[in-house]
Amino acid sequence: MAEDERPVPGQRYGRLGQKRPRSAFFWEAVDPKWHELFQAYVERGMYRREVLDQKTRELCAVAALTVLNQQGALGRHMLSALDYGASQDEVIEVVLQMSVYGGFPATQAALNTFRATLAEVGEPAQRKG
Amino acid sequence: MAEDERPVPGQRYGRLGQKRPRSAFFWEAVDPKWHELFQAYVERGMYRREVLDQKTRELCAVAALTVLNQQGALGRHMLSALDYGASQDEVIEVVLQMSVYGGFPATQAALNTFRATLAEVGEPAQRKG
């Protein structure tokens, strides 16, 4: 990913997520030195390696968090996937595909999280049914 | 994905996987009627919906199977990702990213699986170190 595709600092989850507190702020309060370690590994490390584009990274995050049943982080990464250009259909498709590897209850819980997260940030759900 | 991008029947995992027995053959032997249900849902259903390209689907599968610690299915989907055009670096990058969501032991076990799977099908590992 070229530098200019990357959201400027402080605007990650910009389009949607700016309406929502970033989780890392709480971590900063818990332990600032650890927060620095976390940011060096994740934010400035893993997410800037450029082997994969950010949209693919976020779809893979949605995949993993769906089967791990980690709803809090899942909602944030669903927003981030939208921020990096994924459509709602693409996010849902990853969630539906996860039924194959992690079972239908994981898919259903993730769909509920997507619906609740979109509602929380005031983004209309684009349903087909 | 356009029809002509899709491997012809019997050649899935073609480039690498043809040297390796397809898991579904065993399932067919266990219960042919159930195997038909499985194929209708997964092979002819989920994997032909075309909302996501097949390479992205396989990278998402690698993501989920890494954090689920399901090494058998993981090895097959790593080959499938290569078949659909992912580079070894891209497969490894998904595995490294999974340390963020599922921990370092999951990443390490998946790297071992990738190395063993490449060796099994006679594909040289493209290391950087």
Added chain:
Amino acid sequence: MAEDERPVPGQRYGRLGQKRPRSAFFWEAVDPKWHELFQAYVERGMYRREVLDQKTRELCAVAALTVLNQQGALGRHMLSALDYGASQDEVIEVVLQMSVYGGFPATQAALNTFRATLAEVGEPAQRKG
């Protein structure tokens, strides 16, 4: 299971579950074509194979969902187990047995789900204590 033991379409979870929205309705809204794939695999496929009676199937679902910590699907299958003739004691017994394979916290979370689900559908809990 003989045909006449099976609830008529639309009445699954009839005795208790009719007071509760079926999860599948939401899936239908999300993506009708995928909902059809799901129903073909699960509702018309897996749950009609008749190798196991439906009560045993539902107790096995309660077992799996307890150790998977999937509370939403667990509550629905607990109701379904009651629908197919399991007693409250039998549902609880499966949950208690799961402490052996999945640990006591999984058992306790599932007991809380059973209590909340019974309350939601207005079914009195038959306690012994």
Added chain:
Amino acid sequence: MAEDERPVPGQRYGRLGQKRPRSAFFWEAVDPKWHELFQAYVERGMYRREVLDQKTRELCAVAALTVLNQQGALGRHMLSALDYGASQDEVIEVVLQMSVYGGFPATQAALNTFRATLAEVGEPAQRKG
């Protein structure tokens, strides 16, 4: 379950399992006092409560261990299910059903364990394919 349905001490997993070392023997060597605690909770406690018959208990164990990806304990409980009167088809059916709750890789790994366990005790697999 009536008393006379229960295998006599030392013959649990009698028909098949007697050809196989009981896992508990190792636990006894590790720490005899803890082994006594374990037996009081599991063997003389949980497995003798008689709310569920032993065949149903073992099928529920197979369900849980399949989705937990615990292959060692799974193989032993598959044998125990056969000991208590389950057919090979019923054991397989529980494993196939688990694809709904825990995903297809869990089902496939469990089928491999069933095949390997039957081979280990010299019991022919009754395949349909």
Added chain:
Amino acid sequence: MAEDERPVPGQRYGRLGQKRPRSAFFWEAVDPKWHELFQAYVERGMYRREVLDQKTRELCAVAALTVLNQQGALGRHMLSALDYGASQDEVIEVVLQMSVYGGFPATQAALNTFRATLAEVGEPAQRKG
């Protein structure tokens, strides 16, 4: 642990937990005979073996429950760790370390549980940030 270090019966989680219902009371109501089995294994068995001191036991419980995503039991054991002399910093440190083995979302969910549990019992959080 010497006998006099052990909380008297009914005062477990004394300093903080006495403001909070003990989970076991509910289990007693569900099935008194099973509750007795549970207490013999866990309360009078596992937690009185004295190979490890109680503070280390509770920190190990916090470790396991963080990566298992079992928030209910996690909150209770966090209080118990404080009861047995762990500082808030030590509890948080175990949770931060768990990011290595179980991923950052597990750590974050556990930090949220710690904050909510402290608030519930009226204990001020000792933040550094």
Added chain:
Amino acid sequence: MAEDERPVPGQRYGRLGQKRPRSAFFWEAVDPKWHELFQAYVERGMYRREVLDQKTRELCAVAALTVLNQQGALGRHMLSALDYGASQDEVIEVVLQMSVYGGFPATQAALNTFRATLAEVGEPAQRKG
């Protein structure tokens, strides 16, 4: 932990582990830049924060890896716990305690890993039975 308690670089898992290849060597070969990120977070970051002593950290690692069913990393951290002064009894006690939170199959698989790991490095098991 004071500086002088910490093993010198290259001697981590010194007493036992030096007979065993360090996992990180493979990671270095896979991607040296990522290996540097990993070391900054885990080796030079998380494991040098000194809020907990190293023995407690390693026992917490054993706890987490037991319930996560990650046998490869578990074996290495069991050795590391011994390196930092834990007795074999203390390592086993953590594993036995994990039956409470993660179930008996996780405990049993971890005991098998401990036995195999001790054998691999030529350390006699100190059994009580």
